[in-house]
Amino acid sequence: MPSKIxxxxxxxxxxxxxxxxLLNWAxxxxxxxxxxISWMKISDQTTWFxxxxxxxxxxxxxxxxxPPKWEYITKLGKPxxxxxxxxxxxxxxxxxxxxxxxxxxxQNTTPSKLFARPLALxxxxxxxxxxxxxxxxxxxSIVGPGVFAGLIAISIRSIGFCAKLLYEAIExxxxxxxxxxxxxxxxxxxxxxxxxxxxxxxxxxxIAVFRWDINIRESTVLGLVGAGxxxxxxxxxxxxxxxxxxxxxxxxxxxxxxxxxxVSAKVRGAII
Amino acid sequence: MLKLDKLTKIYxxxxxxxxxxxxxxxxxxxxxxxxxxxxxxxxxIRCINRLVEPTSGSATLDGINITTLNSGGLRRExxxxxxxxxxxxxxxxxTVMENxxxxxxxxxxxxxxxxxxxxxxxxxxxxxxxxxxxxxxMADKRADELSGGQRQRVGICRALIQDPALLLVDxxxxxxxxxxxxxxxxxxxxxxxxxxxAAIINIHDVNLAKMFVQRVVGLEMGHMIFDGAxxxxxxxxxxxxxxxxxxxxxxxxxxxxxEEDGS
Amino acid sequence: xxGSVDIGVxxxxxxxxxxxxxxxxxxxxxRWTLLIGTVVYLILxxxxxxxxWSRVYAGLERGWRFIVAFSQPDFTSRSxxxxxxxxxxxxxxxxxxxxxxxxxxxxxxxxxxxIAPMPIYLACRFIISISRALNEIIVAILFVAIFGFxxxxxxxxxxxxTIGFLxxxxxxxxxxxNKVQAEAVKSTGASWxxxxxxxxxxxxxxxLIGLSIYRLDINFRESAVLGLVGAGxxxxxxxxxxxxxxxxxxxxILIIIIVVVMALEYLSGIIRARVK
Numbered sequence: 001m002p003s004k005i006x007x008x009x010x011x012x013x014x015x016x017x018x019x020x021x022l023l024n025w026a027x028x029x030x031x032x033x034x035x036x037i038s039w040m041k042i043s044d045q046t047t048w049f050x051x052x053x054x055x056x057x058x059x060x061x062x063x064x065x066x067p068p069k070w071e072y073i074t075k076l077g078k079p080x081x082x083x084x085x086x087x088x089x090x091x092x093x094x095x096x097x098x099x100x101x102x103x104x105x106x107q108n109t110t111p112s113k114l115f116a117r118p119l120a121l122x123x124x125x126x127x128x129x130x131x132x133x134x135x136x137x138x139x140x141s142i143v144g145p146g147v148f149a150g151l152i153a154i155s156i157r158s159i160g161f162c163a164k165l166l167y168e169a170i171e172x173x174x175x176x177x178x179x180x181x182x183x184x185x186x187x188x189x190x191x192x193x194x195x196x197x198x199x200x201x202x203x204x205x206x207i208a209v210f211r212w213d214i215n216i217r218e219s220t221v222l223g224l225v226g227a228g229x230x231x232x233x234x235x236x237x238x239x240x241x242x243x244x245x246x247x248x249x250x251x252x253x254x255x256x257x258x259x260x261x262x263v264s265a266k267v268r269g270a271i272i
Numbered sequence: 273m274l275k276l277d278k279l280t281k282i283y284x285x286x287x288x289x290x291x292x293x294x295x296x297x298x299x300x301x302x303x304x305x306x307x308x309x310x311x312x313x314x315x316x317i318r319c320i321n322r323l324v325e326p327t328s329g330s331a332t333l334d335g336i337n338i339t340t341l342n343s344g345g346l347r348r349e350x351x352x353x354x355x356x357x358x359x360x361x362x363x364x365x366x367t368v369m370e371n372x373x374x375x376x377x378x379x380x381x382x383x384x385x386x387x388x389x390x391x392x393x394x395x396x397x398x399x400x401x402x403x404x405x406x407x408x409x410m411a412d413k414r415a416d417e418l419s420g421g422q423r424q425r426v427g428i429c430r431a432l433i434q435d436p437a438l439l440l441v442d443x444x445x446x447x448x449x450x451x452x453x454x455x456x457x458x459x460x461x462x463x464x465x466x467x468x469x470a471a472i473i474n475i476h477d478v479n480l481a482k483m484f485v486q487r488v489v490g491l492e493m494g495h496m497i498f499d500g501a502x503x504x505x506x507x508x509x510x511x512x513x514x515x516x517x518x519x520x521x522x523x524x525x526x527x528x529x530x531e532e533d534g535s
Numbered sequence: 536x537x538g539s540v541d542i543g544v545x546x547x548x549x550x551x552x553x554x555x556x557x558x559x560x561x562x563x564x565x566r567w568t569l570l571i572g573t574v575v576y577l578i579l580x581x582x583x584x585x586x587x588w589s590r591v592y593a594g595l596e597r598g599w600r601f602i603v604a605f606s607q608p609d610f611t612s613r614s615x616x617x618x619x620x621x622x623x624x625x626x627x628x629x630x631x632x633x634x635x636x637x638x639x640x641x642x643x644x645x646x647x648x649x650i651a652p653m654p655i656y657l658a659c660r661f662i663i664s665i666s667r668a669l670n671e672i673i674v675a676i677l678f679v680a681i682f683g684f685x686x687x688x689x690x691x692x693x694x695x696x697t698i699g700f701l702x703x704x705x706x707x708x709x710x711x712x713n714k715v716q717a718e719a720v721k722s723t724g725a726s727w728x729x730x731x732x733x734x735x736x737x738x739x740x741x742x743l744i745g746l747s748i749y750r751l752d753i754n755f756r757e758s759a760v761l762g763l764v765g766a767g768x769x770x771x772x773x774x775x776x777x778x779x780x781x782x783x784x785x786x787x788i789l790i791i792i793i794v795v796v797m798a799l800e801y802l803s804g805i806i807r808a809r810v811k
Contacts, residue, residue: 185350185378
């Protein structure tokens with residue numbers, strides 16, 4: 001027990017012993033120094049004049065942006081439709097790709113621990129480490145600007161995310177149910193369809209809806225790098241400093257995100 | 273019919289779960305496999321249908337050596353061995369009917385099973401079995417809506433629809449209350465009699481075992497140390513299997529139970 | 536046998552009749568509506584896609600060059616840009632995570648319905664909703680417009696995003712906490728702050744640490760794109776490399792990002808295992 005005996009021989013209770021206390025203190029000190037240095041770096045690269053001026057600029061932008069240019073909404077129908085499609089179809093393609101990868105990655109279903117599993121884990125980590133905007137940037141430079149690039153970008157980014165959650169669900173299944181199907185003499189695929197799939201189906205549906213919700217958010221900004229959707233309008237409005245259009249677009253995005261979250265919450269509630 | 277010859281299982285950790293078990297089960301005989309937990313009861317029956325791969329020795333079913341079969345052959349032989357599990361092991365998110373029909377997976381092709389298009393004879397047999405265990409009205413319920421006793425009945429149906437020659441039963445009553453436990457045991461034994469099935473029933477409850485079977489096999493630390501009629505289970509034998517304890521009381525209770533049951 | 540009672544189902548009425556799996560959605564009209572709706576949507580969605588296949592085909596060669604570039608990433612020719620960008624990304628990540636956590640904690644306390652009074656609860660939930668609804672990139676664009684280019688805008692963006700994430704999850708954790716433990720501390724006559732310190736904090740600490748590290752990981756990944764809109768970090772370097780089709784440099788940057796993310800995940804695994 002961390003306690004020590006003081007000069008007059010009485011025990012003094014402490015949460016930590018002396019070395020622990022020193023270490024704890026040193027860690028906090030180190031963290032504070034790192035934070036201070038980092039902050040100074042940011043500060044060096046900041047034109048503080050602009051920052052002091054920020055409230056006025058913010059008020060200025062706010063003044064120009066309001067009220068939103070409502071009639072511009074007629075031009076947003078197609079971009080919103082594209083955004084929805086990028087998110088929905090992107091999630092769909094990602095799930096199609098993620099299922100085999102997840103089965104390859106899960107300890108209990110992988111065909112080979114030496115080859116398939118590491119490969120699947122590599123795909124998972126590399127696709128999910130890179131933000132969908134970067135994937136979009138890459139795909140725009142490969143297949144050219146447009147909705148197609150956005151769709152592929154969203155798909156790729158979602159593969160790792162879905163496959164990771166799915167393979168964790170596969171690893172958590174009840175093995176005795178699988179064993180029971182195997183004991184009836186079912187083939188490998190039958191064991192899969194009767195023993196494993198029913199157990200992971202709820203997780204699968206949950207992941208699909210969860211990722212769809214995220215993809216709605218992400219696909220709204222893909223247009224900033226030319227990958228289609230409502231972000232394109234945002235980018236062009238920003239370029240010409242058309243603030244009333246910007247505020248309308250932001251409002252539309254906000255509504256889309258809220259609807260997306262509402263729908264996904266409803267669907268998840270219905271499944272579970 | 274079933275013959276185990278020096279069946280041995282050593283786990284990767286080095287634990288010897290079974291050592292050279294010899295056992296012969298004639299057609300239609302129900303035997304109880306007793307022993308403390310960790311004695312290797314589960315391993316033994318899983319080595320027979322190779323859910324666990326035995327390390328050495330052999331298991332022969334009607335002259336076919338199961339231990340050396342390739343995967344196709346093993347699947348064919350597994351159809352002849354129905355298995356019943358401790359925690360029922362129903363696929364909880366499938367319906368009762370799907371669970372029972374899953375016992376026919378070894379007989380139908382992948383696409384038929386995938387589309388749930390089982391032959392009419394299988395469907396009829398499933399209904400007959402359900403009716404026999406008193407769950408005909410539950411056919412389209414999901415398995416996780418059932419009580420423990422009901423689930424185990426479905427588990428029994430799933431094993432029987434395989435049209436097996438042998439039942440491998442792993443602690444069928446361990447998760448059930450005493451009354452349901454007896455009902456389930458009685459059902460299993462009755463079914464075996466009706467269909468002339470052999471069965472190996474793992475059970476740690478000596479009383480229950482003695483009530484229902486003609487032959488008891490005792491396992492301790494992977495060794496078979498008793499094989500005989502239930503009446504031969506003396507306190508001495510039980511001490512060898514389970515360790516020191518006042519067994520007189522247990523044996524007396526059994527007699528009481530039997531009388532009570534008979535009345 | 537108790538089971539031999541038939542409950543309204545005659546065996547003879549079942550035999551010989553085919554069996555079908557009960558459908559997932561019971562109401563037939565709803566089932567068909569959903570099915571047809573899905574098919575119609577998919578047809579419309581696919582037909583509205585305009586894919587310039589010749590452009591895609593022409594791009595395949597570039598795509599291949601990109602994949603090849605991964606086998607020989609070019610760390611050297613833009614090394615000073617990469618180092619500068621990465622340092623900036625790391626700095627933004629660290630500072631914004633620290634500040635974000637510091638602000639999240641009081642907001643999380645305020646957004647937990649079991650310990651905060653109603654007006655505070657609503658205010659804190661409002662802040663969280665705003666922060667969650669706005670995409671990081673959009674926030675970054677606004678902050679760049681207001682505060683000018685540079686890492687300050689990125690730092691503010693990430694701090695703001697951290698609040699929505701951390702405060703929400705933490706508040707849920709506080710709402711789920713063990714009431715008895717907290718009441719036990721309250722019954723000793725502790726003040727509100729003491730109560731939070733002794734009754735609430737120990738219960739949510741492991742989760743707070745876990746979430747913080749997870750957020751550090753997210754912030755790093757996000758910091759890599761903020762540069763696209765001028766909010767500092769490696770994103771600007773990446774964007775330039777893409778514009779010049781310098782796939783070797785792109786590959787190098789992506790590899791660094793992936794390695795750092797993997798390292799952070801590994802680290803968070805260790806730390807989470809230790810605090811449990």
